[in-house]
Amino acid sequence: xxxxxxxxxxxxxxxxxxxxxxxxxxxxxxxxxxxxxxxxxxxxxxxxxxxxxxxxxxxxxxxxxxxxxxxxxxxxxxxxxxxxxxxxxxxxxxxxxxxxxxxxxxxxxxxxxxxxxxxxxxxxxxxxxxxxxxxxxxxxxxxxxxxxxxxxxxxxxxxxxxxxxxxxxxxxxxxxxxxxxxxxxxxxxxxxxxxxxxxxxxxxxxxxxxxxxxxxxxxxxxxxxxxxxxxxxxxxxxxxxxxxxxxxxxxxxxxxxxxxxxxxxxxxxxxxxxxxxxxxxxxxxxxxxxxxxxxxxxxxxxxxxxxxxxxxx
Amino acid sequence: xxxxxxxxxxxxxxxxxxxxxxxxxxxxxxxxxxxxxxxxxxxxxxxxxxxxxxxxxxxxxxxxxxxxxxxxxxxxxxxxxxxxxxxxxxxxxxxxxxxxxxxxxxxxxxxxxxxxxxxxxxxxxxxxxxxxxxxxxxxxxxxxxxxxxxxxxxxxxxxxxxxxxxxxxxxxxxxxxxxxxxxxxxxxxxxxxxxxxxxxxxxxxxxxxxxxxxxxxxxxxxxxxxxxxxxxxxxxxxxxxxxxxxxxxxxxxxxxxxxxxxxxxxxxxxxxxxxxxxxxxxxxxxxxxxxxxxxxxxxxxxxxxxxxxxxxx
Numbered sequence: 001x002x003x004x005x006x007x008x009x010x011x012x013x014x015x016x017x018x019x020x021x022x023x024x025x026x027x028x029x030x031x032x033x034x035x036x037x038x039x040x041x042x043x044x045x046x047x048x049x050x051x052x053x054x055x056x057x058x059x060x061x062x063x064x065x066x067x068x069x070x071x072x073x074x075x076x077x078x079x080x081x082x083x084x085x086x087x088x089x090x091x092x093x094x095x096x097x098x099x100x101x102x103x104x105x106x107x108x109x110x111x112x113x114x115x116x117x118x119x120x121x122x123x124x125x126x127x128x129x130x131x132x133x134x135x136x137x138x139x140x141x142x143x144x145x146x147x148x149x150x151x152x153x154x155x156x157x158x159x160x161x162x163x164x165x166x167x168x169x170x171x172x173x174x175x176x177x178x179x180x181x182x183x184x185x186x187x188x189x190x191x192x193x194x195x196x197x198x199x200x201x202x203x204x205x206x207x208x209x210x211x212x213x214x215x216x217x218x219x220x221x222x223x224x225x226x227x228x229x230x231x232x233x234x235x236x237x238x239x240x241x242x243x244x245x246x247x248x249x250x251x252x253x254x255x256x257x258x259x260x261x262x263x264x265x266x267x268x269x270x271x272x273x274x275x276x277x278x279x280x281x282x283x284x285x286x287x288x289x290x291x292x293x294x295x296x297x298x299x300x301x302x303x304x305x306x307x308x309x310x311x312x313x
Numbered sequence: 314x315x316x317x318x319x320x321x322x323x324x325x326x327x328x329x330x331x332x333x334x335x336x337x338x339x340x341x342x343x344x345x346x347x348x349x350x351x352x353x354x355x356x357x358x359x360x361x362x363x364x365x366x367x368x369x370x371x372x373x374x375x376x377x378x379x380x381x382x383x384x385x386x387x388x389x390x391x392x393x394x395x396x397x398x399x400x401x402x403x404x405x406x407x408x409x410x411x412x413x414x415x416x417x418x419x420x421x422x423x424x425x426x427x428x429x430x431x432x433x434x435x436x437x438x439x440x441x442x443x444x445x446x447x448x449x450x451x452x453x454x455x456x457x458x459x460x461x462x463x464x465x466x467x468x469x470x471x472x473x474x475x476x477x478x479x480x481x482x483x484x485x486x487x488x489x490x491x492x493x494x495x496x497x498x499x500x501x502x503x504x505x506x507x508x509x510x511x512x513x514x515x516x517x518x519x520x521x522x523x524x525x526x527x528x529x530x531x532x533x534x535x536x537x538x539x540x541x542x543x544x545x546x547x548x549x550x551x552x553x554x555x556x557x558x559x560x561x562x563x564x565x566x567x568x569x570x571x572x573x574x575x576x577x578x579x580x581x582x583x584x585x586x587x588x589x590x591x592x593x594x595x596x597x598x599x600x601x602x603x604x605x606x607x608x609x610x611x612x613x614x615x616x617x618x619x620x621x622x623x624x625x626x
Binding site: 020145150151152154155156183184185187188189190214215216217218220221223224225250255258261262265266267268295296297303304307 | 469568581608610
């Protein structure tokens with residue numbers, strides 16, 4: 001297997017399932033995580049530590065995380081919406097924790113009933129909690145700037161606000177920053193500009209990641225633009241499952257298998273076996289008969305003569 | 314209206330209708346062409362001068378071209394597969410003629426029963442015919458390198474072959490060259506590399522255009538990549554209608570309204586009113602009840618606070 005150039009984090013078991021009507025049985029979630037891990041996906045967001053009364057889908061968060069923690073070579077990621085969720089996640093053995101902080105005040109109030117400043121304060125408390133862990137077991141904390149590229153409630157989000165929140169999250173103790181296009185408003189020019197600005201402010205070597213949606217069809221173009229300015233970490237979901245409840249007409253996340261195909265065809269190694277990944281798609285669909293799935297490469301098939309990098313000598 | 318930075322050529326009335334099962338009535342075609350022209354589309358490929366027994370859809374090519382020639386501000390484009398088609402097109406008053414030449418020998422034999430070299434010879438005869446027109450009325454001849462990024466019959470297509478065919482078409486008398494991803498095999502890295510190579514060979518200032526399909530989901534990413542290396546002319550179809558008969562599982566052309574949205578959101582002016590364009594989509598669908606349409610922006614809607622460039626002061 002060739003060296004891996006970029007990290008694709010499958011966020012389907014969290015972002016994909018968040019708005020799915022039917023409950024996916026724990027065994028099916030675990031099978032999904034195992035199957036994607038087995039084809040070369042090294043980072044998977046496996047659940048959200050949100051109260052089960054808010055999102056019943058994640059009532060089994062502890063169980064799913066325990067399963068994922070047992071998979072060799074996989075770094076499981078969990079999402080937490082607040083301090084209480086962070087406590088639960090760490091108690092359950094979380095090693096990488098993503099905390100979304102809405103840069104849009106309107107989205108922040110609507111989503112977690114806090115101002116952005118209050119959410120950043122909460123993040124600082126989580127960072128302190130993480131730092132109280134033994135060094136060897138200390139979890140990584142990712143500050144995810146939600147609605148970084150615009151908000152369907154507030155409209156435009158000022159780039160100075162995104163930079164300010166990113167810097168505040170780093171100062172509060174984040175190990176990495178993510179910029180998230182929560183409602184699918186981003187365009188490639190904005191992507192390049194904003195990642196450059198944020199990186200200039202938080203430090204060129206500080207880890208930074210991209211989370212795009214495909215709501216308006218620009219998911220892959222935005223990922224390409226981010227790659228071109230040096231971003232090497234991308235979130236996506238198998239079959240594009242999911243979207244945001246505040247994005248009307250939302251048509252899903254970036255499709256993992258299409259993202260893998262784009263990068264691998266460019267000669268950028270993902271470490272993922274694209275053919276086997278497409279097969280995993282079918283097993284996940286079988287467990288979610290009501291959900292809507294997207295994507296092109298699974299329908300059109302790989303180009304004739306296509307050489308997956310993961311199978312290169 | 315701001316100055317136009319790029320030209321988007323709507324090829325739906327030709328590439329979109331080529332494989333549609335039902336005949337679109339001439340009045341509906343004319344209405345489509347008029348409607349898109351009225352919202353700012355300045356170049357439309359309106360028909361193909363192919364024998365009606367081969368593709369019955371284009372039995373009304375002369376009528377449609379005559380209608381399109383009467384629309385102020387519009388440059389109609391027609392496709393011709395061979396010398397006889399070129400004669401017919403010029404006799405009907407064509408002002409811009411696209412001739413597809415398959416770089417893949419297998420595709421060329423399958424499509425027009427000629428080798429690539431024979432097709433280039435045919436092209437030279439068409440160029441001589443065009444040059445025999447009075448200078449004021451002389452048509453523009455576009456040499457379109459089909460399967461430039463790969464072929465579903467032959468597999469890989471050598472970049473040296475593409476460069477050779479492009480140079481041959483220029484030498485044979487082309488006024489512009491187009492590189493076409495006929496079966497949706499292109500990736501952004503290849504797009505940049507191949508356009509650069511071809512431009513270096515045919516001359517940096519020689520007009521060159523891009524025709525991408527969205528078969529494997531990379532249509533917009535490829536358009537972005539081409540834009541980044543200086544390409545300013547793009548083909549697409551409203552609702553992504555169409556595809557190539559030799560592309561199994563093909564899922565359409567690049568979607569015009571999504572392409573317009575991508576560029577306009579980047580601050581790149583297309584001269585097209587995106588809101589009105591989305592409305593045109595509905596009238597075309599009504600005339601093609603059996604066809605499959607694609608696209609994101611028409612479903613998700615424009616971002617809140619989005620300012621179309623075409624309405625800027």
